[in-house]
Amino acid sequence: MKSQVSIAGNNEKTEDKSIGIIAYLTLIGLVAAFIMNKDKNNEFATYHIKQSLGLCLVGFAIFIVGLIPILGWIISFLGSLFLLVFWIMGLLNAINGKEKPVPALGNKFESWFKNM
Template identity: 50%
Template structure:
């Protein structure tokens, strides 16, 4: 009976974690879904996704700077896409591995979420 509960708990955490990586709306939905369940796996991926979203917002603001901002934005978006794919793959594979480059910072900065 307990194994079923833990499997259900793990499945709920994985589902919430995957939803967190699906757009900003998915991140908000995952945050709300995990508010009462408090699944540690889901929280880890919500933090990673939140960090990626804020990084994307910062890159978007750089786009307003002519030429140099556009170049930094283009390179940054490619790196951000790579980081997002790695985070999503970690959620799919049920790993709590931080996204490359910024993942450790996201954990430190947003751990209180």
């Protein structure tokens, strides 16, 4: 009986981990992860959805700054490099099953989206 319970628990954990990973795969993946987690309201998946949403919003802000000639382009280029590194770190955390915030902004994302 115990083996059946642990198998069910592992399946749920694997599914939650999958939702967390999907959240980092493009904007469409973020929306899909949000919909998949809507009824389950799993903490791990919700955590990574918040981190990914924050990264998307920062990416949008970097895009807007990039519309400014010369200085905006430089800031946008450097910001995009940092954003790429943060995105990879968030994705690796989701793959490894860790609830670790992305550097610099991850804690802010948690407070901004605490009602999610």
